[in-house]
Amino acid sequence: MQSIINSFINIRIRDIIDILIVAFVLYRILLLIKETRAEQLMKGIGILLVLTKLSEWAELYTINWILSNAMTVGTLAILIVFQPELRRGLESLGRSRFFTKSFVDIRTENMANVVDEIVEACASLSRQKIGALMVFERQTGLNEIVETGTKINGNVSADLLINIFIPNTPLHDGAVIIKDNIIKAAACFLPLSESSAISRELGTRHRAAIGITERSDSLAVIVSEETGAISVAENGNISRYIDPETLKEILLNMYKPKNGKDSFLKWRSKYGKEE
Structure with missing residues (x-):
């Protein structure tokens, strides 16, 4: 003692x-x-x-x-x-801010326009029940994923996103990688999640979205081909049945330099239905 x-x-x-x-x-x-x-x-x-x-x-x-x-x-x-x-x-x-700058380097008003285009595309795809998978690159680079698809490097627009995912077109099968206001590539292959906690009713598209967010700080938006439901995945978690207005707020919050990290966690607890 x-x-x-x-x-x-x-x-x-x-x-x-x-x-x-x-x-x-x-x-x-x-x-x-x-x-x-x-x-x-x-x-x-x-x-x-x-x-x-x-x-x-x-x-x-x-x-x-x-x-x-x-x-x-x-x-x-x-x-x-x-x-x-x-x-x-x-x-x-x-990714700590001590070592890097914020992933947002473009003006907020420009990003608001980009978000509007993305939400409009998702809403249209949802109404038509056209499957889609969009991955938003943040600080963790996704160049190895981009290399698996077809490079586009075009400005984000609703028309372009809708045309990419139209069935039976060359680029419809796979994921679109978006960095800030640029569509980097389409028809990209993503790693599938191996988590046993994922609902069996979720298909390959949702499992791929969860898989890429497990391996990076990216955010993924999924439109179900069967139901037209919009889902959001981040940090290995998925929240389903997101309405366009909520999706817009999630994306706007994601692009904020200070609060982007907590975008999904905030809206998943408020609106999302986790599976």
């Missing part, structure tokens, strides 16, 4: 700062892996650590040797297994 008291007495300001930094880093790591496969893997690693210590105390030398050696090579295994989470964490760090 005396040693514990002495430890508290000898704590310096720099020790408190050190502890707070470590606690903050651990907290951010826990947020990063929350509700992912890594969360279950971390629990498994914790159980292995406990079993290793128990086998040492119980003098079960064979089991202890196996577990100890497994933990020795576990560092490499963690890097391999947690690769998607590590990549997402490093990208999140790189």
Whole structure:
């Protein structure tokens, strides 16, 4: 007890700062892996650590040797297994405003016109029940996705977007990548989400939208070919049955330099119906 008291007495300001930094880093790591496969893997690693210590105390030398050696090579295994989470964490760090400028470099009034064109296109596609998938690039570059499609590099307009997704046209199958006020490419292939929590009634288009938002900070807008419903995906989450007015507010908020990061989270909790 005396040693514990002495430890508290000898704590310096720099020790408190050190502890707070470590606690903050651990907290951010826990947020990063929350509700992912890594969360279950971390629990498994914790159980292995406990079993290793128990086998040492119980003098079960064979089991202890196996577990100890497994933990020795576990560092490499963690890097391999947690690769998607590590990549997402490093990208999140790189997107910090401390290191980069805001992803919005064009005037707000111009973006309002762009948003109007996008919403008009989505509303028209929804009425006609024409399937569509639009991905809005932010700070995380999507050039590897752009390379899988046909480059356009044209200004955003409702007519162009509608014509791209008209069935049986060369570019209708795939995703459109939009950066600010430019349509970079169409007919792009997206990685599919492997999440088991996605509703079975959602098809490949919705799964692809969720997949790209799991791997980047992009926002995806989907129009269902079967129902005409408009959905929005961000951060691996999807909110369905979005009306045009709500979609307009989401996109306008997304393009704001300060609040764009929280656009989907705000409107998903207020309007969205998550599946």
